[in-house]
Every structure is written in C-alpha cells, then in structure tokens.
Amino acid sequence: MPLYELGLGSEKIHVIIDIGSYHTKIGFAGEASPRHIIPSYNVKRNNEVVNICDPKLSKSELADELITFVHAIYFRYLLTNPKDRKVVICENFLQTELFRETLAEVLFKQFSVVGVMMTPALPLSLIPLGTPTGLVVNVGYHDTSVICVYEGMIILQSYLSVELGTHAHLMAVQRMISESGTVKVGSEMKKASELYGDLDLSVLEDIRARTCFCGERPVELKDPAFTQSGVNTAHRASDMSYPMSDGYHLLVSGKIRERSVEVLYDGDGEDNSIATLVLDSLLKCPIDCRVELAGRILVIGGGSMLAGFDHRLKQELTALLEHPRFSKLSAGKLKFYKPNYFRNTMSWTGGAIMGSVEHLHDRYVSRDFYNAKGSATLPNWSSLAPQPKDSYQSTGTPSRRSSTPLRDFMSSPLSSSTLPPISNLSLS
Template sequence: MDKSLVILEIGGAYTKCGYSGESTPRFIIPTDLSPIDLSQYLSSGTPYFDNSITDNSNTDNNNNNNENVKKNRLPTSLELKDALFNFLNRLFYKYLLCKPNEKKIVIVENILMPRLFRQSLASVLFERFKVISILYLSPTVSLLPLLRTTALIIDIGLRESRILPVYEGVGLMKSYKTITNGQFNILLNLKKMLLDDLITKNRSVVLDNMNNEALPVNEAKAAIESLSNNQLEDIAVKTLVVSPLNRQLSAVGTHYQLSQQRSIVISPEVRLHAADILFSNPMLNNQPTTTTTTGDNNNNNNNKDDYNSYCDNDDIVDLLLDTLAECDIDIRKSLTHSILLVGGTSMLPGFKSRLSQEIEKRLGSSLSETNTQQQQQNNRYKQLNGLSNHFEFIKHAFQPNYLMWLGASLVGTLDSFSSHSRITNEQFTKFGINKLPEYEKMTHLLPPTIATSLFSSVSK
C-alpha cells in the first residue's frame, strides 16, 4: 500500500490536491460545491446568496423594480455533506486516482473555518470514504519550506484577507485579523470601471471582431454585465497591473477576446487602477472610493474618533499595521523583517512594491503635507513610525498560491507528527465531531522536536 498522504487545501475559489513529498500540487481545481456557492461562506463564515431562493416579503411597494430579491442564508449540514461528497468523489477518483479508504489525509485550512463546514467535511471523509486519519494544519505550515519560524503571514484570498503573526513557531492569535477585501473586490471593481468607461467616458469597450467596430451602448452594457466571475478573473490575471503610488506607470490598452465575434477593450486606466481597491481606505480623501459593497456609502463621511470606527473602512495596509500594533513591542521588528505573502492575488505584478509604498505612506514617512483625516490616520500608527524603514518581504523560489500546500506536503513526509491536531477513524467513530481539534490548538508551527528534525533533514 502506498504510504504517501493526500494533501488538501480547500479554499473559497480553488482546491489544491496532491501527495506528500511532492513539490507542487498535482491539480489546482475550482472548489465546486454545486448546487450551492460557498465561496463567501468558506472565507468568512458569512451567509451566501442562494440563487434558487427568492424573498419578496420585504419588497417596497413604492419601488418600481419588481425583480425578486435574492435571499441570503447559511447552508445546512445535509447540504454541505452532499455537496462535499460529490466534490471529494471527483477529487479522489478523477484527479488523484486513489482509494480513499487506504489513505491518510492532511488538510490545510483557514484557522477560523466555519465549524459546520469542518464537521461536515470530517463526517464525509470518515463515514463515507472511510479514510484512515485526518491531520489538520494551519497556515503556519507555509513557513516550513522557507526554514523560518518567524513571519507576518499575509493571506489574500477570494473574499477575505487574513494576517497572522508567527513568532518562533507560535501563532499569535490575539493579533490575528481578517477583513472582507480580496480578489472578489477586484473583480467587482473591474466590472464597475468597464461600465464607467462605456457609459460615463463614452469609450468603445466592446468590439465586433468581424468589422472591428464598437457595439451599441445597450449591447455593450449587456455584454459587460453578463461577464461571469471566471471571465473577470481571467481578464484580471492576463491584463491587470498594480500601479506604483508615487509615479506614473505607462501602460497601453489591450483587447480581451470574449468569443470569435466579440472582444473587450481594457483601457490603460482600468489595467492600472482596478486593483487599487485593495489599498483604498474611504477614510482618506485622496484615496479612490470605489467601494463595491452596499449599505456603506452613507457612512463614509462620518468622522468618528473611536478606534472601532475604522473597522468597516480598513484596507489591507491598515490591517497589517493594526496587527503589528497589537503585537508585543519587542517582536515587532522581527516580524517586519519577515513579511510573507501567500494567496494568488498577491501574485499580481507590482503588488509587493505598492504594498511597501502604502505602508510608508500610512506611517507618514513619505508625506510632506497632510490634511486633517490623513494626519489622524498617521497619528493612529504613531507608535510604529520607528519601523518605517524595516519592512522587508521574505524572498523565496516558490509560488505564493500553493506555499501552504507545500508546507503540508513536507509535514506529510514525517514518520510521526503532531497528535493534538490529528484524529483517526477509530477516534471519530467513538467520540464523533467532539474530537475535532479546535483552532487555538493549531496555531503552533510544529512541536519543537519534530520541527528540529524536519529542519535538519531539509538543510542536509
């Protein structure tokens, strides 16, 4: 029997799967849990919009729009188990080509993965696929391929961005922070900017490839609004660039072919600024307020002195600085020298450079003149001003989108591994879901003896 372990990293958009000891995942496939869309639920545990259910109970009689209102809800345990069974069945028998009842599973998961999803996933793997055991690992394993024990891990996902400081192999949960800003916000902003180019700026956005002429506004608008998330993601990956903060970057427009008959013109402005929403703080006047969420526009002008007033308006830069501010003062410098970016969104060209520039700006080191709101923002991080020139990113040869999977692959090569985050089939049969490890027991990188043996073997 093959002793290799199955390594799974189930994300809101994609799932990485493969075997232990391998340097890259065998497959990176969409996390398709049809008929329910759990991309938002997997990221933050929040309700998702169910396209099959509509709710007309709260419709306004004075509203002329008679379209049904999509109802948001949480999935049930039965729905999750059925969707997970279909998904894992394809994964084991179509992609990995293995018998799951002969395999041990290693799962890399978000620390705050919804409890119901974790329970449903364990139930499906143990009860239906009869796997031998499951080992749960946290994002801290991304440090193992780098032979590091200290880092500030910035994970930019589909719907959510997370920052976890790790010091000497211990994840500092008191400083762990998340924000609902990720790749999905870029996709929404991309569609919004394309519509602005068409309607507000009267630019030719959608072309007919047969005669190379622009489509009428109504047809072009319908074509843009009908773009799927997969198409928007493909446009973002192939055309978008994160522009520098303090200098102009020249770029040319490009065409993205939708079909043999139609193509979309991506203007230089769209290419350079669609991703700016990751760094956009509505509390600052000079930042673009291309917020794509609803219900917050009326609150953007409310100036509150309370610290909690920033929670709904923060971006990735504020999240990073808030995390550092809540860490002990004697470890901040070590963390700033070891910033680790993971997640596919961080692979956008220019992202790392822009993040460094935004950090310097928020700390006030690159601002010669500031208005009142900007000055308040700088005072918020006054205690971090001494770190302004100490922010460094960890350089490595791996791809950020599968770095956590790679760390789990290394753990799977060990003869013995952590027992506090592992559960066997016998234990699950006897104790059920109550035996599942809690997230506060998973923030350690590895037990000291195992970490030492792994680092020594890799260094040889």
C-alpha cells in the first residue's frame, strides 16, 4: 500500500455516509464537512425517481436501488475503492430492519467493505460540540424528531417525532400561494392558482430557500398553547417578487415569507408541534436531568437552516412553559447551542470525528464476521441480545455507567437490558 494512502494508524481513511430522507451526506473521516451532499434518490433511465428510503420498496428492489446508489457514492462522488475501507453509517433512529439489513448486505456482499459501523445520527450531532449531554432537535424533510442524551447515555424514552418538517412547510407555502398569491401579467394582476395551479416541488423549494425566513412569535397571541392556522396573520416583512420560468413575476407576500413557517408551530392536529415535542421529550426524562437538558438544546437538520429558526423555537418554548400541560416540567433556563458547523451536516461531522478515532475497532462489524454469521448479528439499538464476542475485542461487556460517555454514545443501548424494548416506547 502506498504511503500516501495510509490514514492514521495502518488503516485507510474511513468513509462516512449519512443517509437522510431527502439528502445524503458523504465524505471521509477527519474532515469537518462532507465532500458531497447528494439527493437520496436514484433517477432511472426512464426518468423515474426512486427514493432509496421509500418504505414501499421490496427487499430485492431496495437492494437494486442501494447498489446503484452506493455505486454512485463510491465511483462518481468519492472516487475511491470500496474495498479495504471501513464505513460509518449515520442512520435514522427508526430505520426499518429491512433497510439496515439490505444496506449491510449490499455493502458487504456487493462492495466487500472491510467493516461497517451503524450508529444513530441524532446523538452523533453532539460530538462536534464536545458535549456528552444535550437535547437534539432534528428538523428533517419529512419529520422532526427529538432525543435527549445525558452524559453519553441515550434516553430512549425521550425519542419523539412528528410529521412536521420541510415538506410540511413547502405544502404551507403552496397553500398560501394558491390562496392569495398573485402574478403580474402586463399591467393586471392574476391569481397564481389560475395561472400555475399546483407549483412544482422544486420551484416551491426554491421559493422557500430564497424568500422565506422564520419570523418572531406574533406578540398579540394570548393563548400560548396552540395557535390556529390563519389567526396569526400579523406580519411586517415586505413582499418579494419571484421570477417564474415563463418570465412573469410571482408576488411572494410578506405573510408567506414570514408566516408560512407557522405550520411547524401550529401543530399536526393532534396537539403536537415542534415546540411541544421538545417539552414532551423533556417530560419523559428523569426529573433530575431536565434542567441540564433544557439548558443544552441543539437544533439541527436542513429544515432548521431558515434564518431565525432557533430564536423562534425558543420563544415558542418559553411561551409553552407557562401552559398547564407543562406545569410539572421544571426545566429551568432554556439555552441553545450555536453549532460550530452547518446545521444540516452536524451528524455527519460527528460521524467523521468518530470515524477518525482509532481504538474503536470493536464498534465495527467486520466482513469476515458478517459472512460467517449473516445479517442477524447486526447490532441494533433495540436488540437486547448480548454483544457478539467474536467481532468485538474481548473487553468484556461495557458497564452501564462508564465514567466516560463515549462508549454508550457510540453503541446506543446495545448492551442495555435495563432499557425497554421498542414496543414499550410510546412514540408520538
């Protein structure tokens, strides 16, 4: 092996893949930002778009799609041989078993990687901050999820998610445009809904990225709990005109720009919004952790890249704390982390730090072990089975409370017989 290919120690630099439901972040260990952020879908020859996270895919279809996807990751983006390199997968917490197993099969059988570490993405995002404690709010494309990590221990009960994310925001923008959007055609104003009907998702996304931001909490609201859609119309942002592909200008009103994001705080109809999610999650934590967790909130995910997002979340949380629903919550002062890397790639960066630390060999499932034992041995955060001794160095079973948090951080409750299995978890 040539000298320049040597990473730290005697191994090649690991590949870090963070598969999100909309964008996938890929790159090499030890780097602060991913090399590429690519869409998590394949475009087929007939221009059909297949999202690799689509739960409707059957095992063989999923395997086919993953092979194409991972092939592109290695040979189009990272330009490296998959052999001889270990892979760190930052995975979604509630990833289906089918997806994990298929991904592992594809990586081991098709690409013959040396080792794979699958680790939950949310807690990883605390690693670049250097803190073992925190409450992570991930605003993704389809949903927003919250998890608490205390001294390196993932508090599983605190995992909550709600189907509010960038997609819900885009839909709100669409709704508001078709309600009140106008287009200037010549000297007269026409309704956008008549001219365009439903806008393309990519256009909506561009409108959202270029015009929308997160306004401050409307002051006139008296009931701090739940605002009804349409009530909080007050806005002070000025209008913008967005050029459409046909040359006309769509008037994006200040209301859309400032208040379309309200949908994330209005709730999903079942009294769940991003803000209640955070507090509900705190409620599920032991009471003596709450003050510390509330003082260490980290907001990540592509959806939180809107200007003023965490400021608004804080205002919402402060208002909600006075609501009777959360009167029992003794949260103390709310404090937010200002991430030192981009919010949408925080988990990836955490994975990159973990991938560059040697002495973590025991966290990887090796190819030989996988080939010998099959996919059933993939460690799973919810699996209550003891660790496979052969693959891990015989350091014994890690104790539940080690003085340093990292082990639990990395493993998730791999060896935890004290934590409830998934069926006992009450997810929103």
